Amino acid sequence: MTPADATATQRFGPYGGRYVPETLIHALDELTEAYAAAGLDAEFRSSLAALLKDFAGRPTPLYHARRLGQAAGHASVYLKREDLNHTGAHKINNTLGQALLAVRMGKRRIIAETGAGQHGVATATACALFDLDCVVYMGEEDVQRQALNVYRMELLGAEVRPVGAGTRTLKDATNEAIRDWVTNVGTTHYIIGSVVGPDPFPRMVRDFQSVIGHEAREQILEAEGRLPAAVVACVGGGSNAIGIFHAFVPDAGVELVGVEAAGEGLDSGHHSASLAAGSPGVLHGSLSYLLQDSDGQVAPAHSVSAGLDYPGVGPEHSFLKDTQRARYTSATDDEALDAFHRLSELEGIIAALESAHAVAHVLAHGRTYAGPVVVCLSGRGDKDVAHVARIEGRGSLL
Amino acid sequence: MISKAFTARLARGQAALVPYVTAGYPERGSTLGVMEALADAGADVIELGVPFSDPLADGPTIQHASFVSIGKGMTVHGVLDDLASFRARRDTPVVLFTYLNPLLRYGLTAFLRDAVAAGAHGLLVTDLPTGSDPQIEAEITASPLDLIRLVAPTTPVERVPEVAKGGSGFLYYISRMGVTGTRTELRTELAAEVGRIRAAVELPVAVGFGISSPEQAAAVAAVADGVVVGSAIIQALDRGGAAEAGRFLASLRKQMDG
Numbered sequence A: 001m002t003p004a005d006a007t008a009t010q011r012f013g014p015y016g017g018r019y020v021p022e023t024l025i026h027a028l029d030e031l032t033e034a035y036a037a038a039g040l041d042a043e044f045r046s047s048l049a050a051l052l053k054d055f056a057g058r059p060t061p062l063y064h065a066r067r068l069g070q071a072a073g074h075a076s077v078y079l080k081r082e083d084l085n086h087t088g089a090h091k092i093n094n095t096l097g098q099a100l101l102a103v104r105m106g107k108r109r110i111i112a113e114t115g116a117g118q119h120g121v122a123t124a125t126a127c128a129l130f131d132l133d134c135v136v137y138m139g140e141e142d143v144q145r146q147a148l149n150v151y152r153m154e155l156l157g158a159e160v161r162p163v164g165a166g167t168r169t170l171k172d173a174t175n176e177a178i179r180d181w182v183t184n185v186g187t188t189h190y191i192i193g194s195v196v197g198p199d200p201f202p203r204m205v206r207d208f209q210s211v212i213g214h215e216a217r218e219q220i221l222e223a224e225g226r227l228p229a230a231v232v233a234c235v236g237g238g239s240n241a242i243g244i245f246h247a248f249v250p251d252a253g254v255e256l257v258g259v260e261a262a263g264e265g266l267d268s269g270h271h272s273a274s275l276a277a278g279s280p281g282v283l284h285g286s287l288s289y290l291l292q293d294s295d296g297q298v299a300p301a302h303s304v305s306a307g308l309d310y311p312g313v314g315p316e317h318s319f320l321k322d323t324q325r326a327r328y329t330s331a332t333d334d335e336a337l338d339a340f341h342r343l344s345e346l347e348g349i350i351a352a353l354e355s356a357h358a359v360a361h362v363l364a365h366g367r368t369y370a371g372p373v374v375v376c377l378s379g380r381g382d383k384d385v386a387h388v389a390r391i392e393g394r395g396s397l398l
Numbered sequence B: 001m002i003s004k005a006f007t008a009r010l011a012r013g014q015a016a017l018v019p020y021v022t023a024g025y026p027e028r029g030s031t032l033g034v035m036e037a038l039a040d041a042g043a044d045v046i047e048l049g050v051p052f053s054d055p056l057a058d059g060p061t062i063q064h065a066s067f068v069s070i071g072k073g074m075t076v077h078g079v080l081d082d083l084a085s086f087r088a089r090r091d092t093p094v095v096l097f098t099y100l101n102p103l104l105r106y107g108l109t110a111f112l113r114d115a116v117a118a119g120a121h122g123l124l125v126t127d128l129p130t131g132s133d134p135q136i137e138a139e140i141t142a143s144p145l146d147l148i149r150l151v152a153p154t155t156p157v158e159r160v161p162e163v164a165k166g167g168s169g170f171l172y173y174i175s176r177m178g179v180t181g182t183r184t185e186l187r188t189e190l191a192a193e194v195g196r197i198r199a200a201v202e203l204p205v206a207v208g209f210g211i212s213s214p215e216q217a218a219a220v221a222a223v224a225d226g227v228v229v230g231s232a233i234i235q236a237l238d239r240g241g242a243a244e245a246g247r248f249l250a251s252l253r254k255q256m257d258g
């Protein structure tokens, strides 16, 4: 690969790009080059593989959820157990990769944005492991909703900076992280938490998350001797979904289904379904589907799950939607809360509210698939237990 | 028009003064009065900010101004209407300072047409760095508007001529790492950096980000072709409205020429 190729901006069809202030262009070039070099370096790859195995606990199981399948109308449902990763979600796959890359680049200060707090915790964890300074930006509303994760990040030695601007959620935390990066780019690496942001972030995060799908594909072939009819995942920024989809993209017979947060309903205006109800626009450095008003102002998103509460989506999903390689649907807050309860009772698994959106889809539509369905259970629900109890009027118990 | 405003100052051995103001701040109907006050206080070019919900290149002052303006109902159409009213009364060239998404939503072709009709002379899109979208950049360059390009302290020297090539009017040098906002100190390397850039390009070079006092403006005017002041203008507006913004700008002009 020539140096020119290594730094060329890559897009997904028309989507993606690098719509950022000039100050960041050089850093993105450096990152692109460092990432390309790391990918070719056997030592980098083996260090990451060892961390994923010994520290994160990979491979995660693919579990045949028979009672859930029964409840979904006699479907055959497999859960890819990303919730069993260290720190409780798929986010660690990405943060270990990026932290290792930051060390390679000589950057000792890490910043991140977080919604649910899972990415913040996974970043703080990787920073503790590599002895890196860590600052996590989090919207004030999410600091409230996910108080447990704030404390967890602090235990891990990170500084959590609440963001009071704008919608006080993930979107504004991301703005603030980008502002920090623009200011401190010489010393700082920005570990972005999903397949969003300027190139090379969407493809780099995808590559780090693609371990989910590579494992799941082997595991389902082993278990069933055939490929699944469908692979289902929730979509916030879209990293767990791209992570599990990626290995299956060339398998034309496998349906790829992304489940966005329909919040209080797509017609209510209170949702986070950028792909279903948005239109292409530029936010956080890339062109992708976006919730926006008629004047091009970004519209506030809503979801009961903080990790899906984001008005944008990764550019590769926009491409998969337009080319119809993936299909995007949605589940409401109520459907997700119902799935959260049913999975707990049926399988003894308390899932993250984000992941519960994917489970809600199989509960409602599992029987329509002609073969086994693999669901990405992106995270565990410990962080959500207090929040759900409050919603259900049981807050005083906790 | 924009480069003429710079050459007129340079001919007198002076630097151009370029104030920024967010349209529709502090009130929906404020824009015209503020722009007139700035024009009358010696603005050579005015940067008129189109407010955006996610101004990630801006610090707290301009973020706040943007949120207030949007909250009080400012739209892209509204900004262009205000600009047209100003144009009916003053000749000062105007650069529209914006983020890409509102332009895309408006429709780039329609926006360029309407901005020219409203009396804009230039366009600065903070999140459209050189080379990021050749199609959009070419369409802006082909329009009558000057495309104002930014160079940052992190821009490699070999990239500077490439950045300048796609631009016209003036080249905007970001005086420090980070977002817009006032600072008490200028960086010591600034003079040398600006000198290198001026030697490498034909366009006049204006410096902005963080300039907040008459002394800083004078220090920058000594090494650059122009001085851009944003957050400090908004703060003057907060202190005493359009009249105070005008007085503040005049105090910068006086020190720069003194």
Ligand SMILES: Cc1ncc(COP(=O)(O)O)c(C=O)c1O
Pocket (backbone or CB within 6 Å): A089, A090, A115, A116, A117, A118, A119, A193, A194, A195, A234, A235, A236, A237, A238, A239, A240, A241, A306, A307, A308, A352, A354, A355, A378, A379, A380
């Ligand atoms: C468990 C879990 N799943 C999903 C998401 C949504 O992110 P993404 O769409 O990038 O997977 C989050 C985000 O915080 C999460 O914590």
